[in-house]
Amino acid sequence: MMITQDQVDRILRLDGNGLPLVSLYIPAEPDRTGHRALLTRVASLLDRIRPLAEDRSLEHAARLSLRDDIAKIGKSLEEEPHRPGAVAVFSCSGNGVYEQVWLPRSTRERIVVDADPYVRPMLGVLDEYYRTCAVIVDKGTGQVWEHYIDEARELETIRDRTLRKPNYAAGLAEDRVRNKADELSKRHYRRLIGELKQLFGTGRFDLLVVGGHSHEVPVFIEFLPRELRDRLIGSFTVDRETATPADIKQKVRELVSDHAHQEQRQLVGEILEARAARRPGAVGLDETLWAASLAAIRTLAVDEDAVAPGVVCDRDGLLARSGKTCPLCGEPLREVPDIIDELTETVIDDGGEVRHIEPETELRAHQAGALLRFELPPQ
Ligand SMILES: [Zn+2]
Structure with a gap:
């Protein structure tokens, strides 16, 4: 399901x-x-x-x-x-x-x-959920995982040749063995990156995370081309041999959640800033409901915990916290238990984005805010 x-x-x-x-x-x-x-x-x-x-x-x-x-x-x-x-x-x-x-x-x-x-x-x-690609690098092996919403599945494992037991008897000097091993792991990294470029090129993923041994992860990251590095949100240490899929999922979840919270805080900052600079923005439930009633919302931010009763006009979709008749058409308004729910649905129907704000920000007291498509007429 x-x-x-x-x-x-x-x-x-x-x-x-x-x-x-x-x-x-x-x-x-x-x-x-x-x-x-x-x-x-x-x-x-x-x-x-x-x-x-x-x-x-x-x-x-x-x-x-x-x-x-x-x-x-x-x-x-x-x-x-x-x-x-x-x-x-x-x-x-x-x-x-x-x-x-x-x-x-x-x-x-x-x-x-x-x-x-x-x-x-x-x-x-x-729209609120990131499609994350997690790659677990190890000498000669690369595991590619897809993380989406709360599910993880392995897409593929790429295996390359490694020098597991250097044959000193064959007369190779120790540093030559090391050079050969480095060369093989470079080839492996390049192949893995080619695979990642293809996956990201099809638009399948939004974010990238890299896991592996602490001495390998930074080396692999150095190989990432700009377009993949731009998608990289973090890395973690894990031993591919002993880590369970649940361990990997947990590490990825933490990185994605940190990233999401950072973006959510940033959006709240942008909304407050827009309002302060007199650019089209709405702060507080009354203003945001009025903006949604006029299909003015480009990006809506609602606090995760926000719930409030309200009223809606079934004729033109006006949303408000209270009132008996619609200020737009004069029809009687219908009471609803949660106006925030109506607000998010209205924004989605009008082609706007909805973001639920999980961390505590200045928005908690205001419940909702938005970046707007145009300046609102007075209510
Ligand atoms: Zn109305």
Whole structure:
């Protein structure tokens, strides 16, 4: 159920080939009562598209495909999710397409029937996670790992010839043996780097980390060309022979988390600075909600712990902390338990970026802030 980069790429390429494609998102709470509630919500979402499956104005093949989608999605989600977050499903039975993925954060529930998959909520969530390449170097061996969200998998191991037992009897002087060994490890490093260049060249990874023996890692890093060094966020010491995949995963997780926190602090700094310099920025929940209501948010920063009740206008999407009627259209406002949730979904729908701020920063007291596309008109 865990999402992989391959699966994301596959979903982005999906196409109904003339048949309707169903995209469904549902927040997941992994406990029994939560799961029962989830199934009720899924059934009600599927009921919304049931009339379409009976619509005689659609071609027979399209109706048949939709009917199969509804049956398949309902059945497949009966299995309980194991982690909190959200489940996304992309289905087009007529083309044999069925993709179900777990997302690490909750999304708003929705169902969309279209010629293409509705991917924006999925990309909006995944946008926050780095795709990290971890390479474990050792004399003659290079292990390449892919780390994404909270999963690690080995992509490949590259082995090269080494001089394990120098043959002094053959008459080689000791320094000549060492030179030969150095030459072999250089060749090995070059080959490994060629492989990494190819992996990064396809856009598969955002970040690079290097692990290995303390005497080898710095030497290998010296070999990295500029384009790979720019992606390098850190290195760690590990013995490839004795380290378990869990050890490596833990080391990588620490480096990636430090890097993420550093970027999050930097973003908060940029937002406060923009506001202070009178550049388009929003600080505080009221201002940020107003900015989101006007689709002005380019990058939203919300404190990880922020939760606040609020109100929304179902007609034009206005978001606010309180109020009875919409200041834009005069319609009555609907109360929601968490306006921050509505805020992040609105920003994703409008094509903005969302960043959850984990470390304690000045944003904690303000709950939310944003870099804006334009200066806000007065509220
Ligand atoms: Zn309104």
